[in-house]
Amino acid sequence: MSDVERHAYDCLVIGAGGAGLRAAIEARERGLRTAIICKSLFGKAHTVMAEGGIAASMGNVNSRDSWEVHFRDTMRGGKFLNNPRMAELHAKEAPQRVWELETYGALFDRTPDGRISQRNFGGHEYPRLAHVGDRTGLELIRTLQQKIVSLQQADGRESGDLDARLRVFAEVTVTDLLTEEGRISGAFAYYRESGRFVVFEAPAVILATGGICKSFKVTSNSWEYTGDGQALALRAGAALVNMEFVQFHPTGMVWPPSVKGILVTESVRGDGGVLRNSEGRRFMFDYVPDVFRGQYAESEDEADRWYEDPDNNKRPPELLPRDEVARAINSEVKEGRGTPHGGVFLDVSTRLPADEIVRRLPSMYHQFKELADVDITAEPMEVGPTCHYVMGGVEVDADTAATAVPGLFAAGEVAGGLHGSNRLGGNSLSDLLVFGKRAGDGAADYVSSLPQTRPQVRDEDVEHAAQTALAPFAAPTLGAFENPYTIHTELQQTMNDLVGIIRRESEMIEALQRLSKLEARERDVVVEGHRQFNPGWHLALDLRNMLLVSRCIAMAALERTESRGGHTREDHPDMDARWRDVNLVCRFDDKGEVVLQREMLPAIRPELLALFERSELTKYLTEDELSRLSPLDPEAGR
């Protein structure tokens, strides 16, 4: 395999969404020769689809906001399973990261006094989401893309070569990470266009590959979300944490079938939209859980007053964290109060004037009009839960984004920890920027600490990676030929039905059995045609990642015998404080099988605990934790 195309860089960023681009900018600014690799065209990564906004406590709309309040909201949203250090860094650094985007040319919507406007969102105490209408992700990715171009132009002026220090390899898929003695030495990839292989030699790799939801049938995610980064990390020796926590966004489209799952932004509710069942009842008032009682309005009148006077009224329960709203919708539909197409009604038409709806929610207006023949300024939408985001991911060090494998870093949706058991809306885009930058810094520090000789790419690893990638073209000696599309459909159905929004022990055991069978069949997948832009082949290669990650999700979900955030067990319906500080971690054993282990969550520092009322902490922490708290620090938990 010595004839394979090769490139050498200081740092390889896999993924060109918000996290990858921000990481690459930092790595390049810190002097690393950096390559960005992505499966789609430049500027098309999943981040482009984000709608509602970026959470950052700039306090432009309500000056009471601060990082402490944002930290508190994030911990509550994640039901205290968040990595507390990550939640702290995220809340503290998000405003700087958003302001920085303006220096790159971003144009957010403005407040009357000319600052960045901020909107309300579920679980955020104050209006906190910087936004551009409902196309915030587009603004974010375009801004970062254009910043990358500006850095390339600067390099071009200096050296005559635009790609001298920062180069984008678009429509290239990484299938294996390469290591030498457990340290990163590079990555193996193929050009989607030609099917040619390419090897990148680099001592530092930053994973920014996004999520996994393409393993589920009803999802808001695109084909890219096949869990590649999670699988690459596992196979390279890193760990995955919290994989049982998968977010089902409460409002996806339910009709027509071909658009089922496409997202309806939470901004619809943040801007006044309400949820009703088939009887016309605003049912969310019936679903405020104990831990949030007292923080949400108890009557429609109070909820409606909150939009005008948030300081003296409590917020509407439609703005509870996503897991609560998704479960509520699920129950309403199950109990026969759903819409004709199996959702509930989301209505903004009776809440805002038509022109205001079109101004604030242009792409939602467009989306429903074009795809469902529904005019959201005149009639309600039908919505239901859709698989949206994975809270779990690669286990990283909070400050440096480093994984357990030297030279391997992870940031963005592919990394785990920040969001605990449930992510608040808007906290992903800010996550991408905060930890994308930190990953770039982490990689720069790591590379400068290396001795002269870097870890080497071994020929036999390249050979092996090439054979694995070509396997689907060879017919199996035994058994039937399998079609990758069929296996994918069966996997999606399995995860949807058996490891979905409400989980039961028996079903997850069955899911694991089915996954074993699918894994066996996956080895017999055969693809037609040749290597040039062949989607059947691409899917065949993505399948092994989806199957591996699905297994991790099912194993962790079976193990956690409680309900918390994005993990709801019908057979263990309550949150259990004894699980509060337990992380479930997946790793490979020496035979290459996934093993699940329990690890303790890092302790929450006393000064961070002190940000909460003691009465609130008692809802989450064990007796033991509480008793340790008070004598040591009388200030904590005031």
Next chain:
Amino acid sequence: MSYEGSFRVWRGDDDAGGLVDYQVEVNDGEVVLDVIHRLQATQAPDLAVRWNCKAGKCGSCSAEVNGRPRLLCMTRMSTFSPDEVVTVTPLRTFPVLRDLVTDVSFNYEKAREIPAFEPPKGVAPGDYRMAQVDVGRSQEFRKCIECFLCQDVCHVIRDHEQNKPAFAGPRFFIRIAELDMHPLDTREGRAEAAQDEHGLGLCNITKCCTEVCPEGIKITDNGIIPMKERVVDRKYDPLVWLGSKIFRRQT
């Protein structure tokens, strides 16, 4: 409701290719991309097509449907009658890679020729102040999802390959217009550069670009024409011309 639809899809690569007929199931509410996906899953597993969001947000699935530049994910099957043959072909202005996938690198090269945003000196991050009315104009252009349908339809390069080196195309005219109208961009002479370096003069305002833009951006009325007017004013108004020269020499 579902029926058997007739489709003709262009299959091939840069060497050779042609239209291939398919009969495929079409269901209520579907878009052309759904049908292409069904073809992949049932009859043509190696049929190449780009897509990501399936909701008109990413601009990946651009192709031509019955000869019109369209997003495949936003073209409803209900716009055709069940007995109509629907023809799907790749963007004509760019070289075919395979089937419906074209080489759009032209656009990424042009993007790198447009000078980037130049931030105001001495304004710290967090201190940027801009009024909504002033950012609104540039925001319209920033809605662009880079589907390149406007680039595909523009006759300047669709029918005249030789113009490509000198012509940035409508997508990048509005990129220039966006920066030109950005309240805090400090670079001078963007509209003039559009004319002198990026081929604005080749545009004869046919408005085909505006017609195909899935984001409804008024490319010509709000972007191209105001820049053309400004350039013309400067060229013919001796005072403005002199002023701009003196101003530039001083900075």
